[in-house]
Amino acid sequence: MAHVSIRDVRKSFGTVSIIKGVDVDVQDGEFVILVGPSGCGKSTLLRMIAGLEDITGGDIRIGSRVVNDVPPKDRDIAMVFQSYALYPHMTVAENMAFSLRLKGVPQAEQKRRVADAAASLGLTTLLDRYPRQLSGGQRQRVAMGRAIVRDPQVFLFDEPLSNLDAKLRVQMRAEIKELHQRLKTTTIYVTHDQIEAMTMADKIVVMHDGIVEQIGAPLDLYDRPANRFVAGFIGSPAMNFIEGRLEQGGLALPSGAILPLEAPPAAALGSRLTYGIRPEHLHVEPSGIPGSIPATVAVIEPTGADTTLIVKAEGGNLTVMLRDRCTLRPGEAVALRPVAHQAHLFDEQGRRIAMV
Structure with missing residues (x-):
C-alpha cells in the first residue's frame, strides 16, 4: 500500500x-x-x-x-x-x-x-x-x-x-x-x-x-x-434551484412567495441569489397553505419504496421525493413547503453562502 x-x-x-x-x-x-x-x-x-x-x-x-x-x-x-x-x-x-x-x-x-x-x-x-x-x-x-x-x-x-x-x-x-x-x-x-x-x-x-x-x-x-x-x-434526484431576491424572511420570488431560510445572511440582503433545496426536503401540502409554493403535479414516478414527483411551479419544474405511496394525479394542484434548515443559498458566481 x-x-x-x-x-x-x-x-x-x-x-x-x-x-x-x-x-x-x-x-x-x-x-x-x-x-x-x-x-x-x-x-x-x-x-x-x-x-x-x-x-x-x-x-x-x-x-x-x-x-x-x-x-x-x-x-x-x-x-x-x-x-x-x-x-x-x-x-x-x-x-x-x-x-x-x-x-x-x-x-x-x-x-x-x-x-x-x-x-x-x-x-x-x-x-x-x-x-x-x-x-x-x-x-x-x-x-x-x-x-x-x-x-x-x-x-x-x-x-x-x-x-x-x-x-x-x-x-x-x-x-x-x-x-x-x-x-x-x-x-x-x-x-x-x-x-x-x-x-x-x-x-x-x-x-x-x-x-x-x-x-x-x-x-x-x-x-x-x-x-x-x-x-x-451529487445527489439523485438532483437538487432543485430557484432564483430570487434575499429578504429578511427568506428568498422572495417575483410572485411575492417567500422561500424560508433558518438564518438568512444579513450581508446578502437585497441580493439576487439561488435557493437550493433537495427533493426530499420539499414537503407536499394541500394547496392554499400560507407560506407555501403553489404548484401543479406534472409527472408521477413510483418506484415502490419512494415516489418522485415533477411539479410545475414558479421558476420552472421542481422535483419532489416522497417516502410513501402517492395518491396524487397529474394536473392536481398542491403546495410545496421547503424545510428551512435544509435549504442552501448560492451567489451569482455559484458559490455556496454560509448561513449565520
Missing part, C-alpha cells in the same frame, strides 16, 4: 488544456473516487497516474517516488479497465496469472496467488473456463482477480461497472467495497455515476472542466456542497 500525491498536475493536447492544475492526496489504504460528467478529465487523470498518459506539468508521487517518468510496469500499480480486456484464448486461471508469468514468478507461487484471489472473488469453480463462457459480472471479477494477484501498492479502476446491467452494478458495487475493506489497498476509482461515488468512496473528488470543484467525504459533499455545480451533481 502507498500514499498517492498529485501536485499541480496539468495535461494539454496541443493548445487544448484538459487538466488544469489538479491537487489531490490519497492516503495509504484509502478508497478515493474521481467523479464528474463526461469530458471533465477524470479518466485522463487516472491514466496519468497509471503512466498511460504523459504529464504536461506537475508531479505524481506513489509512496516516496515521483513517477512522472517511470514506466507503467514499474509503478507497482494494477488497473481494472471498463472493457475487462481478457485474453479470449486463455482460461480464467491463465488470465489471472499472466502478469505473474511475465514477471517470472515461480509457478507454485502463481498458483497460490491465483487460488487465493479466486477464493476471495468466488471464482474457484470457474478457473478452467474461458472468457466466452462467463457472464459480464464474472468477467469483471476475473479482471479484478488479475489485478489482485499482483499485490500492487495501488489499485486503479476506470469505470469498471459501466458495461453491466443495473442489478449487477449494485451487486458489484458491494463486492468491490467489501474487497477493499478486506485488502485495505490504496484505491483510486473513476466513474461518472455519483451513486457509485456516494456508496463506495471514503473520499470523493468532484471534477468539472479539468479542475477539482470539491474534495470530501460523501455525506460532507451532499450536506455542504462548495458550489452550485457540486450541489447539482
Whole structure:
C-alpha cells in the first residue's frame, strides 16, 4: 500500500488544456473516487497516474517516488479497465496469472496467488473456463482477480461497472467495497455515476472542466456542497434551484412567495441569489397553505419504496421525493413547503453562502 500525491498536475493536447492544475492526496489504504460528467478529465487523470498518459506539468508521487517518468510496469500499480480486456484464448486461471508469468514468478507461487484471489472473488469453480463462457459480472471479477494477484501498492479502476446491467452494478458495487475493506489497498476509482461515488468512496473528488470543484467525504459533499455545480451533481434526484431576491424572511420570488431560510445572511440582503433545496426536503401540502409554493403535479414516478414527483411551479419544474405511496394525479394542484434548515443559498458566481 502507498500514499498517492498529485501536485499541480496539468495535461494539454496541443493548445487544448484538459487538466488544469489538479491537487489531490490519497492516503495509504484509502478508497478515493474521481467523479464528474463526461469530458471533465477524470479518466485522463487516472491514466496519468497509471503512466498511460504523459504529464504536461506537475508531479505524481506513489509512496516516496515521483513517477512522472517511470514506466507503467514499474509503478507497482494494477488497473481494472471498463472493457475487462481478457485474453479470449486463455482460461480464467491463465488470465489471472499472466502478469505473474511475465514477471517470472515461480509457478507454485502463481498458483497460490491465483487460488487465493479466486477464493476471495468466488471464482474457484470457474478457473478452467474461458472468457466466452462467463457472464459480464464474472468477467469483471476475473479482471479484478488479475489485478489482485499482483499485490500492487495501488489499485486503479476506470469505470469498471459501466458495461453491466443495473442489478449487477449494485451487486458489484458491494463486492468491490467489501474487497477493499478486506485488502485495505490504496484505491483510486473513476466513474461518472455519483451513486457509485456516494456508496463506495471514503473520499470523493468532484471534477468539472479539468479542475477539482470539491474534495470530501460523501455525506460532507451532499450536506455542504462548495458550489452550485457540486450541489447539482451529487445527489439523485438532483437538487432543485430557484432564483430570487434575499429578504429578511427568506428568498422572495417575483410572485411575492417567500422561500424560508433558518438564518438568512444579513450581508446578502437585497441580493439576487439561488435557493437550493433537495427533493426530499420539499414537503407536499394541500394547496392554499400560507407560506407555501403553489404548484401543479406534472409527472408521477413510483418506484415502490419512494415516489418522485415533477411539479410545475414558479421558476420552472421542481422535483419532489416522497417516502410513501402517492395518491396524487397529474394536473392536481398542491403546495410545496421547503424545510428551512435544509435549504442552501448560492451567489451569482455559484458559490455556496454560509448561513449565520
